[in-house]
Amino acid sequence: MSIFERISNITKATVHEVLNKLEDPVLMTGQYLRNMEEDIRTAEENIKGRQKAASIAERKMNEAAQAVKEFELRALSALEAGDEAAAREAAIAKIQFEDKVQQHTDEMNQAKEQVLELQLQLDAAKEEHARLKEKRNELANRAQKAKDRAAVQQPNFSRGIESGDAARGFERMEEKILEWETDLDLSVNSQAYGNPASASTAANSTAVNEELDRLKEQLSKRNS
Numbered sequence: 001m002s003i004f005e006r007i008s009n010i011t012k013a014t015v016h017e018v019l020n021k022l023e024d025p026v027l028m029t030g031q032y033l034r035n036m037e038e039d040i041r042t043a044e045e046n047i048k049g050r051q052k053a054a055s056i057a058e059r060k061m062n063e064a065a066q067a068v069k070e071f072e073l074r075a076l077s078a079l080e081a082g083d084e085a086a087a088r089e090a091a092i093a094k095i096q097f098e099d100k101v102q103q104h105t106d107e108m109n110q111a112k113e114q115v116l117e118l119q120l121q122l123d124a125a126k127e128e129h130a131r132l133k134e135k136r137n138e139l140a141n142r143a144q145k146a147k148d149r150a151a152v153q154q155p156n157f158s159r160g161i162e163s164g165d166a167a168r169g170f171e172r173m174e175e176k177i178l179e180w181e182t183d184l185d186l187s188v189n190s191q192a193y194g195n196p197a198s199a200s201t202a203a204n205s206t207a208v209n210e211e212l213d214r215l216k217e218q219l220s221k222r223n224s
Contacts (some may be wrong), residue, residue, distance in 0.1 A: 029136045036129045041123045047115055054111035061104035068096040 071094035076085035 027138060029132070033129065033133055033136060036125065036132070040122065040125050040129065043118055043125065047118045050111045050114045050118065054108050054115065057104045057108035057111060060110055063103055064097045064100035068094050068101060071097060119134060168220065 071090045075087045075090035075094060078084070078090055
């Protein structure tokens with residue numbers, strides 16, 4: 001299975017089920033992008049690995065081809081010298097290295113084909129990543145606008161035991177008004193009654209005068 005199939009095989013139902021459980025779906029899109037970035041890095045490493053494998057196979061192929069030429073010359077030299085046994089051994093070695101040439105050639109070609117296939121997948125993945133990254137930015141902007149609209153349209157009610165901003169605001173306003181009312185009451189009372197000591201003195205003077213008048217009237221009746 002291609003390393004990119006993990007992304008493409010995610011069904012819509014699974015995506016919707018996951019997104020419905022999230023308070024902020026944009027977070028999940030960010031995770032998808034991070035998964036893709038990880039897959040892209042893995043693909044790049046795989047491409048480097050296959051390129052190295054192709055290079056090694058090509059080097060071994062060239063070495064085997066060079067050995068084929070050398071053992072062919074040895075076989076010819078042995079035949080010219082009349083040493084048929086040595087010529088036979090050289091011919092056997094030549095055939096073995098010819099097999100190695102074919103083996104390493106196949107390995108090199110296979111690795112190069114895999115590099116081309118992985119490169120195509122990598123290019124497609126990078127293009128898709130760029131498209132989805134732009135789409136995520138669009139979704140993030142839309143989500144933020146939706147949150148802003150919700151904050152404007154929905155009243156800020158108190159929730160449970162903890163008071164909301166609106167309730168706390170009203171409480172602070174009521175405390176301030178109570179403070180003003182108390183200050184005003186004190187001010188009015190102070191103006192209405194004046195100095196307590198002066199009021200007490202005035203009351204005492206009236207009582208004394210009344211008592212003196214009563215005593216004078218009593219004395220007048222006694223003398224008459």
